[in-house]
Amino acid sequence: MSVIVVGAGVVGACCALTLVRAGYKVTLIDQSAPGSGCSYGNAGSISPGSIIPMALPGLWKKVPAWLFDKDGPLSVKWSYLPQAAPWLIGWLRSSSEEVANSSAAALTALNKNVMENYKNMIGPKAYSKLIKATGHLIVQKNKPTGYGDRFAASLREAYGVNIKELHGEEIRDLEPVVGPQFNYGIHMQDGGFTINPKKLVNALVESFIDAGGRFVMNQVRDIQADNNGMYAVTTRTGTIITNKIVIAAGAWSKRFLSEDKIKIPLETERGYHIMLHNHNVQPSLPVVAADYKFFSTPMEEGLRLAGTVEIAGLHAQPKWNRADMLLEHAKQVFPGLSAEGSSVWMGHRPAIPDSVPVIAESKSNKGVFYAFGHGHYGLSGAPNTAQIICDLVLGNKPEVNIEPYGLSRFQS
Numbered sequence: 001m002s003v004i005v006v007g008a009g010v011v012g013a014c015c016a017l018t019l020v021r022a023g024y025k026v027t028l029i030d031q032s033a034p035g036s037g038c039s040y041g042n043a044g045s046i047s048p049g050s051i052i053p054m055a056l057p058g059l060w061k062k063v064p065a066w067l068f069d070k071d072g073p074l075s076v077k078w079s080y081l082p083q084a085a086p087w088l089i090g091w092l093r094s095s096s097e098e099v100a101n102s103s104a105a106a107l108t109a110l111n112k113n114v115m116e117n118y119k120n121m122i123g124p125k126a127y128s129k130l131i132k133a134t135g136h137l138i139v140q141k142n143k144p145t146g147y148g149d150r151f152a153a154s155l156r157e158a159y160g161v162n163i164k165e166l167h168g169e170e171i172r173d174l175e176p177v178v179g180p181q182f183n184y185g186i187h188m189q190d191g192g193f194t195i196n197p198k199k200l201v202n203a204l205v206e207s208f209i210d211a212g213g214r215f216v217m218n219q220v221r222d223i224q225a226d227n228n229g230m231y232a233v234t235t236r237t238g239t240i241i242t243n244k245i246v247i248a249a250g251a252w253s254k255r256f257l258s259e260d261k262i263k264i265p266l267e268t269e270r271g272y273h274i275m276l277h278n279h280n281v282q283p284s285l286p287v288v289a290a291d292y293k294f295f296s297t298p299m300e301e302g303l304r305l306a307g308t309v310e311i312a313g314l315h316a317q318p319k320w321n322r323a324d325m326l327l328e329h330a331k332q333v334f335p336g337l338s339a340e341g342s343s344v345w346m347g348h349r350p351a352i353p354d355s356v357p358v359i360a361e362s363k364s365n366k367g368v369f370y371a372f373g374h375g376h377y378g379l380s381g382a383p384n385t386a387q388i389i390c391d392l393v394l395g396n397k398p399e400v401n402i403e404p405y406g407l408s409r410f411q412s
Contacts, residue, residue, distance in 0.1 A: 012248035014386035035201025043295035047191030053355035056148035077312035090353035106404035117383035134285035276339035
């Protein structure tokens with residue numbers, strides 16, 4: 001049996017590796033080198049405790065102010081608003097307590113044992129080089145008291161997230177470079193980060209090739225079923241016939257869904273980072289500035305400042321002031337921060353309104369499987385996504401309840 005996995009980001013790479021180890025003949029295809037897309041530029045956080053959906057109760061009160069704040073965490077390109085409106089409405093509807101609680105439960109199951117899973121996938125040697133088990137630190141100027149903040153805290157407690165609250169100088173005891181104006185913190189004690197997300201994906205692909213898999217750099221242009229229960233995958237240079245297909249192309253997965261009878265609300269949350277080189281401040285673990293909604297992660301190539309959400313589609317030009325804004329915010333978190341050099345990046349997070357990815361078999365085309373929509377949590381959810389996909393391809397019942405990741409939630 002042969003399987004083609006479309007998309008060589010962290011989710012596709014994990015799927016391909018898990019399938020080839022299960023005995024399938026697997027071809028991984030991407031138009032770019034592995035880990036070149038969203039998996040390249042993310043904040044690097046890996047955490048079983050990353051379970052809080054982006055839509056929380058009380059969200060609707062904050063969105064108007066965000067939209068009219070040029071330095072706010074959410075930006076919408078006004079000319080793109082008609083296309084984005086259905087997704088944005090779905091996002092607001094997902095902010096109910098019921099949906100947010102369901103999303104947190106699904107993310108808890110999906111992110112379980114993520115650190116151990118990566119160690120098994122890439123091996124202890126590569127794991128020790130690429131992943132640091134530090135947890136991460138969330139800081140705020142004052143303890144939040146809003147409805148959504150209280151609800152997020154209740155979700156962490158309900159689903160057993162291992163945290164330690166910090167107050168005042170306890171924050172500096174853990175991370176001395178954080179400024180004195182931050183008086184409340186949460187140390188997410190499990191998980192950690194990768195010092196190089198692209199190298200992590202490359203390590204997964206190397207393990208995949210070592211296990212007998214094949215990587216092809218090519219553009220997938222079309223997928224068609226034939227009369228024999230097989231699929232023809234048309235690339236820029238030819239056609240490959242296969243038994244089964246996994247679509248893990250992130251925000252670009254939508255182009256392969258045209259024949260599915262269920263409309264999947266996949267949108268790109270454009271995110272930015274600025275990488276500081278030769279910088280003078282180096283935190284020892286990822287620091288999340290909740291007041292400004294961005295990550296600062298110490299990486300192999302420098303200090304990465306990553307965050308913001310921009311809704312503008314797949315083709316709009318980057319707004320580099322969104323990356324510059326991250327540096328201005330970081331100077332508020334780390335007093336005296338400076339750097340001699342920098343580089344900027346913009347990428348496309350594949351987002352579903354309820355923050356829960358799609359991990360399911362197509363309703364219209366048996367043998368086509370979906371693995372996309374992980375939003376901000378792709379690094380944390382990729383290994384268990386791959387195991388679910390492998391079970392579905394094999395025809396086995398996954399260990400976790402897969403209904404929350406399925407397609408029925410999109411039926412009106």
